[in-house]
Amino acid sequence: MKNDITIPKSSLDFLVQLKENNNKPWFEEHKPQYLIELNHIENFAGALLKELSKTDVLENTSGKKSVYRIYRDIRFSKDKTPFKYYWGGSYTRATAARRGGYYFHLEKGNSFFAGGFWGPNATDLKRIRTEFAHDPETFQKILNSNSFKSNFGTLQGEQLKTKPKGFDVDHPAIDLLRFKQFLVIKRFTDEEVLSPQFLELALDAFKSMRPFFDYMSEVLTTDANGVSIL
Numbered sequence: 001m002k003n004d005i006t007i008p009k010s011s012l013d014f015l016v017q018l019k020e021n022n023n024k025p026w027f028e029e030h031k032p033q034y035l036i037e038l039n040h041i042e043n044f045a046g047a048l049l050k051e052l053s054k055t056d057v058l059e060n061t062s063g064k065k066s067v068y069r070i071y072r073d074i075r076f077s078k079d080k081t082p083f084k085y086y087w088g089g090s091y092t093r094a095t096a097a098r099r100g101g102y103y104f105h106l107e108k109g110n111s112f113f114a115g116g117f118w119g120p121n122a123t124d125l126k127r128i129r130t131e132f133a134h135d136p137e138t139f140q141k142i143l144n145s146n147s148f149k150s151n152f153g154t155l156q157g158e159q160l161k162t163k164p165k166g167f168d169v170d171h172p173a174i175d176l177l178r179f180k181q182f183l184v185i186k187r188f189t190d191e192e193v194l195s196p197q198f199l200e201l202a203l204d205a206f207k208s209m210r211p212f213f214d215y216m217s218e219v220l221t222t223d224a225n226g227v228s229i230l
Helices: 009-020 024-029 031-052 122-134 136-143 146-152 198-207 210-220
Strands: 087-092 101-106 111-117 182-188
Touching: 009 031, 009 101, 024 031, 031 087, 031 101, 031 198, 111 198, 111 210, 122 136, 122 210, 136 146, 136 210, 146 182, 146 210, 182 198
Parallel strands: none
Antiparallel strands: 087 101, 101 111, 111 182
């Protein structure tokens, strides 16, 4: 993949400075620099969107609209610092037939790309658990694949300490049934983020999520008998 879109070191360094000076006067003084760095991130997000759209159908129309605002919502937070100290953004898969979403987080020493289901509603969660109880092997095969392990390690997300209501604590798939969230996370070093190959690395990480997304999409668009509910 030919590419000249990269993340410059200045884009990560700006975040470090912002974290140390998280106040409106400093930000206003350095806003011209912020806008330069934001443009780099939006260009990267746009290039990634273009490449990802070749293999998936997404709702997003531009990289600019995919990047989150730097301003924090502090209305209901005890933390009143006004700005985020990371670049973040997401891509939403299009139509009810494609479930799941892609997320990226760029921060010095803490960059990662993630995907999955952060807060599934009660109906979706019950449907997923029903499928796990009936046939855990199909999903376990995805989790145990070389591609999944090398990219994401293990499935992540909040879990119950005991068992979900309606399921046996001794069920062979109890480890899966305890999950309340279903997340996959790929972490990157600063060297990788700043490298000329980062767009390709990021794209590969997102594309490696597809078996996970395709499985969940199949489950969440069918009933327990495998009949489409769309």
